[in-house]
Amino acid sequence: DQQVKQNSPSLSVQEGRISILNCDYTNSMFDYFLWYKKYPAEGPTFLISISSIKDKNEDGRFTVFLNKSAKHLSLHIVPSQPGDSAVYFCAAKRGDSNYQLIWGAGTKLIIKP
Amino acid sequence: DAGVTQSPTHLIKTRGQHVTLRCSPISGHKSVSWYQQVLGQGPQFIFQYYEKEERGRGNFPDRFSARQFPNYSSELNVNALLLGDSALYLCASSPQVGGQETQYFGPGTRLLVL
Numbered sequence: 472d473q474q475v476k477q478n479s480p481s482l483s484v485q486e487g488r489i490s491i492l493n494c495d496y497t498n499s500m501f502d503y504f505l506w507y508k509k510y511p512a513e514g515p516t517f518l519i520s521i522s523s524i525k526d527k528n529e530d531g532r533f534t535v536f537l538n539k540s541a542k543h544l545s546l547h548i549v550p551s552q553p554g555d556s557a558v559y560f561c562a563a564k565r566g567d568s569n570y571q572l573i574w575g576a577g578t579k580l581i582i583k584p
Numbered sequence: 585d586a587g588v589t590q591s592p593t594h595l596i597k598t599r600g601q602h603v604t605l606r607c608s609p610i611s612g613h614k615s616v617s618w619y620q621q622v623l624g625q626g627p628q629f630i631f632q633y634y635e636k637e638e639r640g641r642g643n644f645p646d647r648f649s650a651r652q653f654p655n656y657s658s659e660l661n662v663n664a665l666l667l668g669d670s671a672l673y674l675c676a677s678s679p680q681v682g683g684q685e686t687q688y689f690g691p692g693t694r695l696l697v698l
Contacts, residue, residue, distance in 0.1 A: 514674055514689030
């Protein structure tokens with residue numbers, strides 16, 4: 472039972488344009504969502520998070536949008552840079568859980584020069 | 585400040601053997617979590633420890649065990665290795681548990697079981 476889904480295994484975007492990565496979830500108990508970026512041979516690196524009481528959080532070139540009614544969140548990267556090429560994971564945490572992050576399968580983002 | 589460190593970086597074992605993976609959290613972090621990442625999937629939660637006590641366990645068999653030491657470092661042990669245990673094992677640390685704590689990950693230990 473996949474509670475967090477990233478339906479696009481890969482995404483190719485031109486340098487300088489906007490990258491939009493999507494994530495859907497099924498569990499209404501999730502109240503905190505995170506995006507991580509992962510390069511090969513490295514561990515995931517925290518990018519940005521959002522609480523379920525908000526619908527938008529921005530940090531520099533990265534913005535996360537949350538649509539609770541649709542159980543959908545998205546990560547926008549503007550403008551996209553070559554160093555953004557990586558695998559992006561969406562993760563979620565339940566409000567009644569102190570520990571467990573539930574992860575999507577990841578989307579590989581390729582930024583074309 | 586050093587990030588989360590893990591050792592070894594790579595490991596090859598045969599079926600039935602035992603393995604111990606090690607993790608040192610970021611200085612000041614008291615919580616350590618372990619995840620298994622199989623190729624093409626997101627990380628799967630195995631354990632979380634806080635102040636040397638197990639705070640959470642994922643859906644993994646009893647062959648998997650862990651502990652946390654007084655200096656907050658941690659070990660993950662896997663007994664009777666199976667081919668399906670081949671994966672990247674990730675350790676993450678956070679200052680506390682609960683709420684909206686961000687977890688910071690180490691580079692992982694890649695385990696291959698032959």
